[in-house]
Amino acid sequence: MFTFLFTVTVSLLCAAGLVEGSEVTQTPTILWGPKDSDALMNCSHTKDSSYYQMYWYRQLPGEGMKQVVFITPSSQPDYSGEFSKDKFSASKAVAEIGSFTVKKLEAG
Template sequence: MFTFLFTVTVSLLCAAGLVEGSEVTQTPTILWGPKDSDAQMNCSHSKDSSYYQMYWYRQLPGEGMKQVVFIIPSSQPDYSGGFSKDKFSASKAVAESGAFTVKKLETGDSGMYFCAVSEHSDTDNKYSCTKTPVFQQDVT
C-alpha cells in the first residue's frame, strides 16, 4: 500500500493594502510522493530584495494555522513551537526565493502549507503569501 501526498498552489491575499498574492508563488502546483519520501515546495516572490524574510506555516484540517519555521538568506532555520528539523527543512540562499521540505511523508502531514514573505519582522505588519493545500490519498 502506498500513500501519496497531493498539493495544489492557490494564491491568497493575506490582508488588504498589500501586494497581490500573485507576487508570491509556491511551486510545484501538484506535488506528491510515496509514504516515507520527502516532499519539497518552493516559494519565490517578485518584490524587491528587501523582502528577504520567509515564513512557512501549516494548517491541519480543523485546526488553526501554525508557524513552522522562519528563515532569512544564508542562515539556519528558526523553528517554532514543537516543529523541528527532524520533520521539516527550510533553505534560503537569496532574498527572492526559498524552499521547504516535509520529510518522511505520513498521513498526519495532510494539510495546508503557506509561504509568506516579509520586509521586516514587525509582527503588526501583514505579509503577502500563498498557500498550498496538502491532501493525502491511500492507493492500493
Template sequence: VHISLLCYCLTALCLVEGSEVTQIPTILWKLKESDALMNCSHSKDSSYFQMYWYRQLPGEGMKQVVFIIPSSQPDYSGGFSKDKFSASKAVAESGAFTVKKLETGDSGMYFCAVSQHSDTDNKYSCTKTPVFQQDVI
C-alpha cells in the first residue's frame, strides 16, 4: 500500500534588523488531501500590522498569494483564491496561512513577510517553507 504524503519543513527563525520573525511548527507532516497550517509572528512593534504570504513553485518566481491586516478579509492576488488558501490575522504581531486539500501541485516554498506600509520597500521576509511530495510504502 502506498500512502502519499506532502512534507512541510519550516525554518524556525529569521532575524531582520535585530528583530525576530518566526514561523511554526518547525516540521509539519500532512497526508495528501489534508490542510497545512502555517503561523507567522514577529517582535516588531504593532505598526508592522500588514502581512503578506508568498508561494514559489520549482522553476518559477515568487508570487504573492494573499495580503491581510488585522480583523479584515484577506485580499488574494491574481489567480489565488479562498477556495485553496486561507489567511487570518487577529492582531498585528501574528497571523496564519493555510493551504487546503494538499496536492502535488502545492509543492514549493512558502514565505511570510510583514510591513508597516503597502509599498514593497519595507517588507520583512520571514521563514520559507519547502514543500515536496513523498511516497511511503
C-alpha cells in the first residue's frame, strides 16, 4: 500500500532573480512511495550555465514552503535549519541539472 509521504516543491533561483522565460522541469512533481524507501526527484532548466544555483523546498499540507537545501555544481549541499544530510541529499554536477533524495520515507 502506498501512503502520502512527502511533497517537495522546487524553485530554481539565481543571483539575478527567478529564472524567467525558461522552462524548469521537476520530476516527479509530487512524491509518493512506500515507507522506509528512498525517493529521488530531478530538476532541470533550459537557461544557460550562468544559472547554476538550485534551491529545494518542502511544503507539507497546510504549511508554507521551507527551504531544505541550496546547492551549486560540484559543491557540498548547504542544508537549512532543521534539515540535514541524514534525511536528505542533493547533488548537482552541472548548472542545468540537479537531484534531490529523501531518505527513508515516513508517513506524514
